[in-house]
Amino acid sequence: MIRIEEAGGVLVLTLNRPQVMNALNAPLRRALLEAITGATARVIVLTGAGRGFCAGQDLAEVDPATVDLEAVLREEYEPLIRAIAEAPMPVIAAVNGVAAGAGANLALACDVVIAAESAKFVQAFARIGLVPDAGGSWLLPRQIGMARAMGAMLFAEAVPARQAADWGMIYEAVPDADFAGHWRGRAESLARGPALALGATKRLLRGSFGRSLAEQMAAEAAAQAICGADGDFREAVAAFLDKRVPVFR
Ligand code: T3D
Numbered sequence: 001m002i003r004i005e006e007a008g009g010v011l012v013l014t015l016n017r018p019q020v021m022n023a024l025n026a027p028l029r030r031a032l033l034e035a036i037t038g039a040t041a042r043v044i045v046l047t048g049a050g051r052g053f054c055a056g057q058d059l060a061e062v063d064p065a066t067v068d069l070e071a072v073l074r075e076e077y078e079p080l081i082r083a084i085a086e087a088p089m090p091v092i093a094a095v096n097g098v099a100a101g102a103g104a105n106l107a108l109a110c111d112v113v114i115a116a117e118s119a120k121f122v123q124a125f126a127r128i129g130l131v132p133d134a135g136g137s138w139l140l141p142r143q144i145g146m147a148r149a150m151g152a153m154l155f156a157e158a159v160p161a162r163q164a165a166d167w168g169m170i171y172e173a174v175p176d177a178d179f180a181g182h183w184r185g186r187a188e189s190l191a192r193g194p195a196l197a198l199g200a201t202k203r204l205l206r207g208s209f210g211r212s213l214a215e216q217m218a219a220e221a222a223a224q225a226i227c228g229a230d231g232d233f234r235e236a237v238a239a240f241l242d243k244r245v246p247v248f249r
Contacts, residue, residue, distance in 0.1 A: 001015075001016060001017065001027050001028040001031040001032075002014060002015055002016055002028065002031045002032060002035060003016050003049065004035060006041055008188060008191055009041055009042035009043060009188075009191035009192075010041060010042070010043050010044075010045060010184075010187045010188060010191050011035075011039050011041035011043070011044045011045070012044075012045045012047065012187075013032065013035050013036070013044065013045065013046050013047075014047050014048065014049050015028065015032070015046070015047070015048045015049060015053070015054055016049045017049075017058075018048075018049040018050025018051070018052070019050075020055065020058060020060070021048075021050070021051070021052030021054065021055035021097070021098065021100075021103075022048045022049065022050070022052055022053065022054045022055065022103070023054070023055040023056060023057065023058035023059070023060075023103070024054065024056060024057055024058055024102060024103065024106075025058040025061045026061065026076065028058075029076045029077070029080055030076075032046075032080060033076075033079055033080050033083055036080070036083040036084060036087060036091070037083050037087075039087065039089070041089060041191070042089055042190065042191040042193075042195050043089055043090050043091075043092065043187045043190045043191045044087060044089060044090075044091045044092070045091075045092045045093075045094050045183065045184075045187050046091065046092070046093050046094065046106070046107070046110060047093075047094040047095075047096055047183070048095075048096050048097060050097070051096075051097045051098075052096075052097040052098045052099075052103075053093075053095045053096055053097050053098060053099040053103060053107060053119065054099055054100070054102075054103025054104075054106055054107070055098065055100045055101065055103050056100045056101025056102040056103040056104070056124060057101055057102050059128070069130075073133055073134075077102060077133060077134045078135075080106070080134075081105070081106070081109045081134055081135040084106075084109045084110055084111075085109060085206055088199045088202075089195065089198070089199060089202075090111045090112060090190050090198055090199075090202055091110045091111050091112075092110060092111065092112045092113075092114060092183060092186065092187055092190075093106070093107035093108075093110035093112070093113045093114070094114050094115075094179070094183035095107050095113060095114065095115040095116065095119045095121075095161070095170070096116050096119060096179065097116065097118065097119050098119060098120050098122065098158070099119065099120070099121050099122070100121075100122040100124040101122070101123070101124040101125055101134075102133060102134040102136075104121045104122060104123060104124075104136065105132070105133070105134035105135055105136035105139065105140075106134060107121070107170075108121075108135075108136065108139050108140065108143065108169065108170075109134070109135050109139060111202055112171050112186070113164075113169070113170035113171055114170070114171055114172050114174060114179075114182065114183045114186060115161035115164065115165070115170050115172070115173050115174070116161065116173070116174060116175075116176045116179040117160075117161050117162060117173050117174065117175050117176055117179075118161070118176050119160075119161040119173075120158040120159060120160050120161060120164075121152075121158070121159045121161070121164050121169065121170075122156065122157070122158045122159070123136060123140070123152050123153045123156055124156055125153070125156065126153065126154060126155075126156040127156045132153050136153070137153070140152065140153065140169070142209065143167075143168055143169050144167045144168055144169050148167055161173035192248065193248060194227075194230075194232035194233075194236065194248045195232075195248065195249070196226070196227055196230050196232060197227045197230075197232065197233075200223040200226065200227060203223070204216075204219055204220060204223055207219060231249055232246075232248045232249055235247065235248065235249075236248075
């Protein structure tokens with residue numbers, strides 16, 4: 001269901017059902033959740049095998065007459081999206097091709113989204129008479145504003161990677177020829193970084209939507225106290241003064 005490779009602090013999880021554009025069935029959801037919650041790497045990358053990233057729910061698995069959609073979402077999708085948001089390390093989505101439905105929102109739940117220029121994001125739910133799920137109705141208006149999120153979700157049109165980057169839905173769109181080397185370089189650069197500070201930055205930003213400015217600054221101060229007492233801070237300052245590249249733990 002997924003290919004798992006780990007090297008140099010980077011855990012790469014490749015969704016591996018290319019014959020159905022890596023559509024999510026129950027075994028794939030379980031494998032992904034286990035791999036993310038069990039990860040000890042410094043960075044996780046999610047990507048897809050073949051020409052798609054993920055086509056969302058495997059529609060061949062669902063019998064609309066009997067499926068309990070609420071239970072599937074509460075018991076399988078929600079833990080997966082929360083596992084990404086709550087993972088102590090940064091999670092990168094390397095979106096190699098189309099990301100549709102819950103597959104789009106799986107990508108958008110990641111901390112950094114890097115897409116190949118030929119990739120596209122489709123909030124496909126309205127096409128099949130469903131509402132956006134897997135956290136998308138919370139994430140997308142925060143990422144691109146209400147007007148664009150509403151349009152993307154009501155019209156269920158594909159948003160090309162370049163436009164997604166221009167809108168702030170993703171971090172960057174990269175020419176296809178450079179894509180694989182580029183996301184790997186990004187992941188390795190985070191893996192060489194100060195893990196404690198990067199994890200704390202993720203938590204601060206993700207927690208910020210539920211806090212006032214005063215509460216957020218208190219959270220910053222508390223996190224800075226922890227990072228400031230850490231060896232990585234001492235090493236980085238010493239490296240700066242010595243005019244050398246810091247070596248983080
Ligand atoms: O059910 C619940 O528990 C609730 C949760 C719902 C969450 C959701 O994700 S709802 C949204 C589900 N996803 C979709 O509606 C997307 C359906 N797929 C598409 O619209 C298109 O396939 C794509 C835009 C993703 C890609 O189009 P294209 O033209 O590049 O490829 P294709 O030819 O349509 O697909 C290639 C193969 O993948 C094809 O199989 P075949 O004909 O070669 O044997 C196609 O049937 C299969 N495939 C694509 N998406 C899915 C899928 N098979 C099962 N489930 C899919 N979602």
